[in-house]
Amino acid sequence: MNLLFAAFAFIFDPANLLGERGILPRLVDHLLYTGLGLAVAFVIGIPLGLLIGHTGKGRNFVIAVTSSFRAIPTFGLLLFIILFTGLGLWPLVVVLAILAVPPLLAGAYSGLESVNRDTVDAARAIGMTEWQILFSVEIPLALPLILGGVRSATLQVIATATIAGYVGLTGLGRFLIEGLALHNYTIALAGAILVAALALAADGLLALVQKLVVPRGVSRGLTRSRSIRPKKPTGFRVMAMAPTKEG
Amino acid sequence: MIEFHGVTKEFADGTLAVDDFDLVIPSRKTTVLVGSSGCGKTTLLRMINRMVDPTSGFVDIDGEDIAQLEPVKLRRRIGYVMQNSGLLPHRKVIDNVATVPLLEGVPKREAHARALELLDTVGLDRSLANRYPSQLSGGQQQRVGVARGLAVDPNILLMDEPFGAVDPIVRADLQQELIRLQQELGKTVVFVTHDIDEAFLLGDQVVILEIGAHIAQKGTPAEILANPANDFVANFIGSGRGKRRLTVDASVTSSGDDLVLVDGAGYAAGVVDAPRGVIARPDSGSKSRSISNKTDQAGDA
Amino acid sequence: MQWLWDNLDLVVGLSLEHIQLSALPIVIGFIACIPLGWVAHRFRLTRAIQLTLFGILFTIPSLALFVTLPSVLGTKILNPINVVVALAIYAVAIMVRGAADAFDAVPGDVTRSATAVGFSAVSRFWTVEFPLAGPVLLANLRVVSVTTVSLLSVGALVGNGGLGYLFINGYQRDFPTEVMIGIVFTLVIAIVFDQILVGLGRILMPWSRTMASADRAARRAGGSA
Structure with a gap:
């Protein structure tokens, strides 16, 4: 418990906030890695998931990607890549993106899949183009699940960006790695608390956004509509949508 | 006038839904396609707005082969009403009714004013305009569906078992409402149902279909009742x-x-x-x- | 490859350690989720509390949890218990939500008719609800299994990562082969665990395969109509 107090004392000591090895610059770096990894993954995963969800083709691809990527030990993959590329920002970003693609893909795909096919059929029958169906029917209705994927991806990336501290970069994980290397467990614990706090804050924020984007008319309490009946958990849905954890 | 000429539809999985179908659907009348589930009646209906394209044969509207028309444009000038209304759950009633006019570029105020009139037409209170579909009863949702189908003032109205999912009392109400509307508006209505009573009630022309959309008999309700063409028809209509x-x-x-x-x-x-x-x-x-x-x-x- | 034969003892030893350290949290997660998931399924209030609590624990990055647990449990930082407890927490977090969903998915008329024909609450649970929740429980357990096996390697940074040791050692010696062998063996363990779970599912729930294929057949038929 003394260790815990010491760790909090470290975090709240103004001397540790700024400066080259301070909390703030490392937080900024951590957010930078997270943002870059997510951005790359977003550009790949979301359009692909929307395409598969809209056309209904490639469902097996989604489950293959989500379940096999989950098995890859990210930590090992990052070290392996770095041994070939050398230290740098981009190997980390690539690995973080690899990590974030499956939840984004699964979220976008499952979101579209959860939209009532009758609603889409009717939209087409009254003369909406495929783009209009995608952007004004499917995406708005799928947004909560799409954001669920974003939320899951963000958490994983924040957690995994911790190992940046082990491969010559900084981020909040640097406190952890330094602390472990120097057997200074106060600093290690302080780093752990900071990373956990960042993850919790990001998750809370995204959970809030996720609630806000539920389209009016389909929010809870108006469940008489058949179109948003929650789908039964099937093996596939669980395998694709279960939260993943890599770091 | 809608004409089917030797229309055949084979789905990718080999099902022959429609087999060499010919029919003339007269303008400004109600034609009801009636048959058991799987007889191909919905497929026929969906060929009229190119939701389904025939494998062979062609469909004409007023002498124009619709295969030459752009599907989206064609659909926007044909009203479509389906079971479970197919309303967009995230849009208010008024926006649902005005969907197609807004897509066509009609100014919002004008489209909304017209949508409110349409709510009157289908017998819905204007106070429902700002509700979401999930806040309406099943019967009200179907009325909104009909209003949406009428929004672009189409000549043709396609109705795919529109009253199939509401309880019998509400259904009887909606049927009477449709009869009244049709007397006022005189659209070319193509109506699909599996309920022979509904077919006889609403249809000027009733087409009884067997599997593969083979026409077992067509005619006015009185003609069919007076002279069932064969045992299948006699059985189907209950005589x-x-x-x-x-x-x-x-x-x-x-x-x-x-x-x-x-x-x-x-x-x-x-x-x-x-x-x-x-x-x-x-x-x-x-x-x-x-x-x-x-x-x-x-x-x- | 030569490296693998030269260091076979090390790799096999680490693999066994990896199997042991990851199997334990998986088993704990499965056993704990049954009562916890059932409670969450039955009571709305505890469900909200349980899911929030485990959701928060799940959110904590693994390395952070590995480092924090010693000061909570009073263990030494290199004690393997820290890693096992952390992974068990994640396993339970996934499984509780999954189990609650699984019990929710058991059709109400089935349990009601079981009650009606005279099952007691306890026997109804073990003979009706639990088996029928089985397929969804299994799907969740497979997620837990593959996640745990993969995640354990991070534990190498606190001295208990099974094959993760090869990552760190290979990285420090600038020797990619060693890292690659670590990755391959981790994947093999994940696949073997998954196949064991699938096999157990087939033996214990012979009906679920026929149900799944009937489901698919029904969807095909519905799709063409």
């Missing part, structure tokens, strides 16, 4: 089972003012709303044929 062959029950006629009718199995089916003496003899079957039987609708729900 084979005696459900439509009503006779006056002699045993109870003396007790009340009304003549009681019984069906072929001897169950009471209704009363004659006519002065005594018009129906001369208790077994005069030819006159009672035209009294359609409405008692078994609940069983089809």
Whole structure:
């Protein structure tokens, strides 16, 4: 418990906030890695998931990607890549993106899949183009699940960006790695608390956004509509949508 | 006028849904396609707005082959009403009704004003305009669906079992409403149902379909009732089972003012709303044929 | 490859350690989720509390949890218990939500009719609800299994990562082969665990395969109509 107090004392000591090895610059770096990894993954995963969800083709691809990527030990993959590329920002970003693609893909795909096919059929029958169906029917209705994927991806990336501290970069994980290397467990614990706090804050924020984007008319309490009946958990849905954890 | 010429549809999995189908659907009349599930009636309906394209043969609207038309443009000038309304759950009633006019670039105020008028037309209170579909009853949702179908003032209105999912009382209401609307508007209505009573009630022309969309018989309800073409039709419309062959029950006629009718199995089916003496003899079957039987609708729900 | 044969003892030893350290949290997660998931399924209030609590624990990055647990449990930082407890927490977090969903998915008329024909609450649970929740429980357990096996390697940074040791050692010696062998063996363990679970599912729930294929057949038929 003394260790815990010491760790909090470290975090709240103004001397540790700024400066080259301070909390703030490392937080900024951590957010930078997270943002870059997510951005790359977003550009790949979301359009692909929307395409598969809209056309209904490639469902097996989604489950293959989500379940096999989950098995890859990210930590090992990052070290392996770095041994070939050398230290740098981009190997980390690539690995973080690899990590974030499956939840984004699964979220976008499952979101579209959860939209009532009758609603889409009717939209087409009254003369909406495929783009209009995608952007004004499917995406708005799928947004909560799409954001669920974003939320899951963000958490994983924040957690995994911790190992940046082990491969010559900084981020909040640097406190952890330094602390472990120097057997200074106060600093290690302080780093752990900071990373956990960042993850919790990001998750809370995204959970809030996720609630806000539920389209009016389909929010809870108006469940008489058949179109948003929650789908039964099937093996596939669980395998694709279960939260993943890599770091 | 909508014409089917030698239309065939084979789905990717090999199902032959429609096999060499020919039909002329007259303008400004209601044509009902009726048959059991899987007979291809919905496929036929969806060929008219190119939701399904025929494998061979072609469909004309007013002499124009629709295969030459852009599907999206074609659909925007044809009204479409489906079971479970197909409303967009995240848009208010008024925006649902105005969907297509807004897509077509009609200014929002104008489109909304027109949508409110349409709510009047289908018998919905304007106060419902700002609700979401999930806040309406099933019957109200169907009315909104009809209003949306009418929003671009189309000549053609396609209705795919629109009253199939509401309870019998609401359904009877909606049917009467549609009859009233059709008298006012005179659209070319193509209506799909599996309920023969609904078909006879609404249809100027009724087309009874067998598997593969083979036409078992077509004609006015009276023609079909008077002369079922074959056993399939007789069975389908119920006359084979005696459900439509009503006779006056002699045993109870003396007790009340009304003549009681019984069906072929001897169950009471209704009363004659006519002065005594018009129906001369208790077994005069030819006159009672035209009294359609409405008692078994609940069983089809 | 030569490196693998030269160091076979090390790799096999680390693999066994990896199997042991990851199997334990998986088993704990499965056993704990049954009562916890059932409670969450039955009571709305505890469900909200349980899911929030485990959701928060799940959110904590693994390395952070590995480092924090010693000061909570009073263990030494290199004690393997820290890693096992952390992974068990994640396993339970996934499984509780999954189990609650699984019990929710058991059709109400089935449990009601089981009650009606005279099952007691306890026997109804073990003979009706639990088996019928089985397929969804299994799907969740497979997720837990593959996640745990993969995640354990991070534990190498606190001295208990099974094959993760090869990552760190290979990285420090600038020797990619060693890292690659670590990755391959981790994947093999994940696949073997998954196949064991699938096999157990087939033996214990012979009906679920026929149900799944009937489901697919029904969807195909519905799709073409």
